Amino acid sequence: MDKVIRMTLLYDFYGPLLTERQQKFFDLYYGNDYSLGEIAESYGVSRQAVHDMLKRAENILVNYENKLGLIDKFLVQRNKLAEVARLLNEAGELAPQRLVKARKLLQELLEMDRG
Amino acid sequence: MDKVIRMTLLYDFYGPLLTERQQKFFDLYYGNDYSLGEIAESYGVSRQAVHDMLKRAENILVNYENKLGLIDKFLVQRNKLAEVARLLNEAGELAPQRLVKARKLLQELLEMDRG
Structure with a gap:
């Protein structure tokens, strides 16, 4: 890094x-x-x-x-969240409303992580 | 608490x-x-x-x-993750494979959080 x-x-x-x-x-x-x-x-x-x-x-x-070691843990977690976000984005056409909300929450999480 | x-x-x-x-x-x-x-x-x-x-x-x-304030941040994050997990669980019938994987990752995250 x-x-x-x-x-x-x-x-x-x-x-x-x-x-x-x-x-x-x-x-x-x-x-x-x-x-x-x-x-x-x-x-x-x-x-x-x-x-x-x-x-x-x-x-x-x-x-x-x-x-x-809190940053190490945090980085592992952020990688996983990014992976979840990727999966959900790819599943986008299938369950629009809930997935839109889930995506929004995950986006918030990822932005909070950087803050 | x-x-x-x-x-x-x-x-x-x-x-x-x-x-x-x-x-x-x-x-x-x-x-x-x-x-x-x-x-x-x-x-x-x-x-x-x-x-x-x-x-x-x-x-x-x-x-x-x-x-x-790292615990405070962590608790806010965990609440959001729990909400995401809830949403995804409810969307379960719609995109089985990806959602199964997403759920598994979220579950890991939630378990890691407690560790």
Whole structure:
């Protein structure tokens, strides 16, 4: 998995466990594509300090996932849901009303998962 | 929600963040229905010590959920999945093969959710 996607997922799950400043830097760097230099300048700290704080934040998030494994479970579940959605979509002509509703719910689930 | 169910769910999600002894006591008390006195006797500590450790462990788990809200999200998702499963079951006569497979996957999801 791409590092930015992985980090974003880790942050979605465990971000509230970081300090306020770690969250801010993380969000700017991974969520808003700021460079280390830009963050450093905005906050009046060195580029190295930003780098170190991000690295520490990454390690914290990775350690939580290593202990809890909730993202791994979530990804397995999302794959299964995607498969269910595929099956239902292909069965589309057969039971229109209920399948439309089921599809809508599954779509909601899949969108919620990304949130 | 019943306290034992709630605590079991909290433990399923965040249990690995407790110390080994907290995990052990928690599992005996909530998972295996041991009394405080029985745990105290088994470990050669006071009933009060067991009580305090369980209380501390509960607070730790509740604090993680208050910060992360992952169980809340999970319960919302499980309710939706249950609704999807219900809809598909009612549509059973219309597209046998695909719906059988979809139902099976959903059932797996629902069982995995409880695990």
